[in-house]
């Protein structure tokens with residue numbers, strides 16, 4: 248146990264997902280207090296109970312839709328009732344649905360709106376409301392989640408023989424997050440508020456055999472990522488070890504975007 252985040256207050260948006268729930272564990276292990284925020288009440292309640300069983304840190308949760316500005320305003324009120332100081336904010340939420348895998352020509356307008364609303368506008372909302380509060384106080388660290396597809400186009404042979412795909416709307420939303428992060432990192436640089444992003448890639452979650460085979464063939468490391476291989480970068484960016492790093496992107500992709 249390193250306790251790199253001892254007594255810091257961290258907010259995780261989209262906390263119950265694959266990487267989010269792993270990040271919450273690691274944040275607790277490192278001594279921080281935690282506020283979970285998610286749209287999924289059942290999963291949030293479960294995660295909260297699991298964490299409370301293991302850690303004595305202050306942990307609470309709030310249910311809402313990150314795409315709705317008013318829900319984020321309510322979240323800030325909820326947090327600041329208990330703790331005036333917010334040291335870290337992580338935007339790790341994403342919107343997915345069964346329609347996600349439709350091809351570009353047939354992609355629904357309403358799906359495009361939902362992806363942009365949760366991924367990009369959601370990140371904008373929390374940066375504006377919670378980040379704005381942090382900037383007025385002592386600053387801290389914001390981590391947004393981009394994607395390899397903010398940097399490179401999907402290699403379509405990854406999806407060959409599978410029912411999967413990655414929509415252009417996802418790339419567009421993640422490219423927007425990348426630009427927003429760079430903007431805000433510089434905008435708040437003198438406020439002691441650092442804004443960075445993490446780019447994971449191919450985190451394993453019971454993918455089908457064909458997908459894994461395709462992935463391994465295209466990956467310089469020849470394998471998918473384990474979910475705990477992303478948390479090191481999260482703890483680093485939240486901690487004082489990264490105090491001179493802002494507006495940057497830590498790419499955790501096993502070399503994928505380098506060839």
Ligand SMILES: NC(=O)c1ccc[n+]([C@@H]2O[C@H](COP(=O)([O-])OP(=O)(O)OC[C@H]3O[C@@H](n4cnc5c(N)ncnc54)[C@H](O)[C@@H]3O)[C@@H](O)[C@H]2O)c1
Nearest residue numbers: 261263264265266285286312313339340341392447449450
């Ligand atoms: N998993 C990967 O391989 C991978 C690769 C590249 C980028 N990423 C990015 O990393 C981040 C985490 O990925 P993941 O696989 O853990 O995601 P996930 O789909 O497992 O989790 C997303 C979380 O967001 C929550 N959420 C959805 N809509 C919401 C809303 N309106 N309001 C609040 N919460 C909402 C969900 O309930 C869920 O807990 C995402 O931003 C994703 O785009 C992941």
